[in-house]
Amino acid sequence: MSQAAERLRLLSGHLDRHAAVLRAAPTSTQTVTHSYPHRFRYSLDNSLLTPEQRQFYEExxxxxxxxxVTEDDVNKFRKAFERICLKEVSVPGLVVMRDVAIAKSEFVPDQKAVSKIQDFQEDPELFRYCTLPQILKYVECFTGPNIMAMHTMLINKPPDAGKKTSRHPMHQDLHxxxxxxxxxxxxxxxxMEKVTRQNGCLVVLPGTHHGTLLVHDYPEWEGGVNKMYHGVRDYDPNHPRVHLEMEKGDTVFFHPLLIHGSGMNQTEGFRKAISCHYASGDCYYIDVKGTTQENIANEVKEIAERRFDAGDISFQDSWAFRGRLVQGERVSM
Ligand SMILES: CCCCCCCCCC(=O)SCCNC(=O)CCNC(=O)[C@H](O)C(C)(C)COP(=O)(O)OP(=O)(O)OC[C@H]1O[C@@H](n2cnc3c(N)ncnc32)[C@H](O)[C@@H]1OP(=O)(O)O
Ligand SMILES: Nc1ncnc2c1ncn2[C@@H]1O[C@H](COP(=O)(O)OP(=O)(O)OP(=O)(O)O)[C@@H](O)[C@H]1O
Ligand SMILES: O=C(O)CCC(=O)C(=O)O
Ligand SMILES: [Fe+2]
Ligand SMILES: [Mg+2]
Structure with missing residues (x-):
């Protein structure tokens, strides 16, 4: 095994047989780093990451x-999630999602019915995840010092109901x-617990962040697809895949163009993870009209307008409204 491949194996924890193929670092005209112009495009220098870790993310x-994240904190987040599922608290702006295969089954007032909650920025305990100093230190390596928490999510992947609807199709979050x-x-x-291939860990296609945003739409799955679970229409099925098996508290940071998904949960338990998408406070909004993102923009707009009973909420507004500053300055977001 090459040195680079060995590094990939060590850092990713688990590696597919075919994933030992590594790409060379891209040569880019964008210079974003101070110390190594042209060498690093995807990461910044704040002296936390080792050169090997930076190189790994770049590649x-x-x-x-x-x-x-400590066991104690994870347990607190689990409790906070439970309270939400039991309706002991109600959180403004929170979106609760049930798996499409069980959405029409009888209502059960506990976490077993909930497959995902989104937009927990108004829940102080869950949102504490997005402000953990050890997380923000890493985030800063990618965003720089001004940091916005843009999207929050706790995924409670249910045992598959037999229709494979617990899968998350391969996608790029930038969509x-x-x-x-x-x-x-x-x-x-x-x-939030041990995640394995068995209970539907993340699956990533290493190096796909070097590409562009691809066309996404609903995959043609016979058993049904969850609302807004768009997938990449065409990706190379022979691209090496890495299953990210992780222990409770382990954290993966990933680029919004990285193609990833998660498999079926073939266990009896609910597989839990908590996540936050961060962006630099210096980012700016774009108009997605006429781009591949128009389909999701229309879906989000429709749901937002229905929920808030309002006539004109733009896709950009729906994000500006969700975003919360967690470090530095909110310059243009
Ligand atoms: C803005 C997204 C940003 C994401 C950015 C980061 C990348 C993240 C990648 C993703 O996670 S993409 C998936 C994100 N999914 C969502 O954001 C969906 C959020 N969920 C919702 O908005 C609601 O759960 C939903 C509108 C689907 C249903 O809520 P309701 O409170 O209206 O449910 P209700 O029980 O009243 O059901 C209304 C209808 O929706 C159907 N339904 C419920 N859950 C569903 C589901 N999961 N999938 C499909 N349909 C669903 C339900 O069967 C019913 O259909 P019928 O009208 O035909 O009877
Ligand atoms: N028909 C499909 N179209 C698009 N994506 C799919 C399809 N089937 C599976 N996926 C996606 O591929 C990824 C891995 O799927 P899956 O869980 O079947 O893993 P696997 O590599 O086959 O592992 P295992 O052998 O343990 O089942 C997931 O992100 C899943 O959503
Ligand atoms: O299954 C998961 O936890 C990952 C889901 C995911 O990639 C997403 O919601 O964007
Ligand atoms: Fe994702
Ligand atoms: Mg499989």
Whole structure:
């Protein structure tokens, strides 16, 4: 195994047989780093990442940090989620989602029915995840010192109901975001328990962040697809895949163009993870009209207008409204 491939194996924790193919660092005309012009495009220098870690993110588009969130904090987030599911608290702006396969089944007032909550920025305990200093230190390596928490999510992937609807199709998160520049956006995703291939861990296609935003739409899955779960229409099925098996508290940071998804949950338990998408406070909104993002923009707009019973909420507004400053200055977001 080459040195680079060995590094990939060590840092990703688990590696597909075919994933040992690594790409060379891209040569780019964009210079964003101070110390190594042209060498690093996707990361900034704040003296936290080792050169190896930076190089790994540059090449692969993700970086896994083991044991970053304490057991105690994860347990507190689990409790906060439980309280929401039991309706002991109500959180303004929160979106609760049930798996499409069980959405029409009888209502059960506990977490078993909930597959995902989004937009928990008004829940102080859950939002504390987005402000954890050890997370923000890493985030800063990608966004720079001005940091906005743009999108929050707790995923409670249910045991598959037999229709494979618990899968998340392969996608690029940028599809959902009308802001740029792309390299100043990053996701942090923390396992709230051991995640394995068996319970539907993240699956990533290393290096795909070097590409462009691809066309997304609903995959043709016989058993049904969850609302807004768009997938990349065409991706190379032979591209090496890495299954990110993680322990409770392990955290992966990944680029918004990295193609990723998650498999079926073939266990009896609910697989939990908490995540936040961050962007630099210096990012700016773009108009997605006429681009591949127009389909999701229309869906989001429709849902937002229905929820708030308002006539004209733009895709950009829906994001400006969700975003919260967590460090530095909110310059243009
Ligand atoms: C803005 C997104 C930003 C994401 C950015 C980061 C990347 C993230 C990648 C993703 O996670 S993409 C997936 C994100 N998914 C969403 O944002 C969906 C959020 N969920 C919702 O808005 C609601 O859960 C939903 C509108 C789907 C249903 O809420 P309701 O409170 O209206 O549910 P209700 O039980 O009243 O059901 C209304 C209808 O929706 C159907 N339904 C419920 N859950 C569903 C589901 N999961 N999928 C499809 N349809 C669903 C339900 O069967 C019913 O259909 P019928 O009218 O035909 O009877
Ligand atoms: N038909 C499909 N179209 C698009 N994406 C798919 C399809 N089937 C699976 N995926 C996606 O591929 C990824 C991995 O799928 P899956 O869970 O089947 O993993 P796997 O590599 O086959 O592992 P295992 O052998 O453990 O099942 C997930 O992101 C899943 O959503
Ligand atoms: O299954 C997961 O936890 C990942 C979901 C995901 O990639 C997303 O919601 O954007
Ligand atoms: Fe995603
Ligand atoms: Mg499979």
């Amino acid at each position: 692969n588009g993700f970086l896994l940090i083991k044991n970053l 959902y975001f009308p802001f740029r520049p792309v390299d100043r956006i990053v996701c942090s995703w923390t396992a």
